[in-house]
Amino acid sequence: MVYQEFSLVSSMTVAENIFLGQYPRSRLGLIDWREIHRRAEESLSALGVDIDPRAEIRRLNVAEQQLTEIARILTKQPRILLLDEPTSALSDTERETLFDIIRRLQARGVGIIYISHLLDEVPEVGQRVTVLRDGRVIGTLPVEQTDRDTLVNMMVGRRLAEQYPKTVVEPGETALRVENLSLDGVLHDLSFEVREGEILGIFGLMGAGQVELARILFGLEAPTSGRIAIGGRETRLRHAAQAIKHGMGLLLRDRRASLVPMQPIPPNITLADVSQVPPFRFLNLQKEAETAAGYVRDLSIRPPSLKRPVFYLSGGNQQKVCLARWLFSGVKILIVDEPTRGIDVAAKAEVFALIDRLAQRGVAIIMISSEMLEILAMADRILVMRAGAFTAEFKRGEATQELLLQNAS
């Protein structure tokens, strides 16, 4: 089983992780380290990747971690292999290697269940496709009989004319201006501005510095130098609470880092507002429940229980709870970082619709994404980022996938 989210021990080395729990023993019954490293290197090179088996997991980037995870599963020689969104962190070439391996395994008679929300992948690896929606099997088809539209149709339960519902909004005043922002070794002299109602796309491959940029803008990290002006006024944010006070919101790429898992929906939605209140101010729980019920209805969060911990919600619904938090806090500037990572097509469309709705209300949106299709479709303006610096800027309609990639890598 390969999980979408990783199950590696981050303080151990690649080789240790690959053989976790079943280390080869030497004759004395001790762990045979030489054998481990040799076989780890072997299985990694079988995947066609170059990772040092002695490296600690936490020093690897996400793609390398994902590949390690896959290597680990393959050493166990499974007869049935369950892959859950295995490519969500991989580059195109790495993905091709993985598909090669899958095809080889298939030829060897291994049964493979491949879970994905990327429609392009399905015909490449699958023979049969089963579509699930809301916990039900919608149908199973041989892959030859499916095309993109049929699949989307099955997944969404309606024609998806508006997967990217972008409306044209006339941008207003400058909401956020950043000048010469730098962070030692990570970000280099970034300057840009976002206007009210504008969706600014920031495109870059993983690790280009987008995460750090978002964290600095939101006051979670201090920049080495540079100026940030919110609503025309220069501001120095030292804490997320100040960012929220200035009407900012941040949707993290890792939803689990935004939610308090064992709390139900209402406290999760109001958390950012509660942080603005003095510690002994009493909260109106009745009103909170009503507000939350409103968002649950409005964003069709399912299951619509206000008592169940958000831990049990699906990724898409968790993401909607995160968004509801910023809707409720009345954001003026919203930073969304990979807003659709690991959520299904229908939820994606809903998330985009929400983002669009916010833009119509005059919210300035910074959309960080490495998904070219969504950034091309949603952004009014795109900045391309590479190694911590902007390499190109495109207006809506000017950019193509090729142009984005050329400038990003």
Next chain:
Amino acid sequence: MPDNLPAEAGAQSSPGETVRRSGTERLLRSIRDVVIRGGPVIALLLLSAYLTSATPYFLTESNLANVGRRTAVTAIFAIGQTFVILTGGIDLSVGAIGALAASVSAVLMTQQVTLFGVTVGPVDFGVGLLVALAVGVVAGSVNGLLITKGRIPDFIATLGTLEAFRGIALIVTDGLPVPSHLTATELKGYLPEQMIAMGSGSILGIPTAGLIAIGIAILAWAVLRYTALGRSTFAVGGNREAARVSGIKVDRTKIAVYVVSGFLAAIAGFLLAGRLNSANALMAGEENLNSIAAVVIGGTNLFGGEGGVFGSVIGALITGVLVNGLNLLNVSAFYQRIVQGSVIVGVVVFDQWRRRRFGA
């Protein structure tokens, strides 16, 4: 503004639907809930029922009052501990803070003290109580600051302050019980009667300490449920990073819970000294573990984010009743410890099983 988003929302169930149920169904469900969730309450009832039938002395007014007074102290310690554990921390110094607060105020209330050339005391009961509370708040802040600004794990920080606070208490009391015939001034050779009344008196037949504990429990419950501080406490323990990116001041919340814990430990220590009619630097030695046990038996997650004060009060009652019952049944003190340990582990094993089986 075109609101085309929730097109299919109407077809889906609305939040209200999960609530609408027939009366019987609701009753059955709530019985099931009590059985599943109310493990500690049921354990307490069963234990009391057994002791009532096993010994004629259990259900007597004087015995129950005795249990109430003892449990009240543990319960107050445990309520403070609950705040800390809800944030994912642990306070090993509560017993020491209680002893320090009681010692400092007892010394001030019975002796003349010369500090920096100024001679004070013996002070009134009111001043003594305020001093005790202040000691608790200061000690709690020290814990909180060490953990947040010093970036030390909660466990280590409070283990260190536990020793240090005991040491300070020993210095303050000279290692003697207060009041003692060696140190008492001619002015006052005993603790104030109000303090003794708080610890061992009754109001309308109910132990005063028990009433104080109940009052504190209700207040603490309200703080956790209805205030921003309560929310922050749960958020920090449930997911520290999420709390941070939502603007919650994590450090401030942590300091606040340790101050709450120190403050309540001071009250508990004060009550304990009142009950014993004596304070000393090494009192309340078992209250660290007792309070943690009470919190855990009460269903609060040791990793934070889940639980509440009423569970902890029930947990304190279970341990209190258990000890009392074993005494009444003439079980040797050595075996008592085995039974107590087994009960703590047993309740938590049951609780873990329940969580896995039925979800939270």
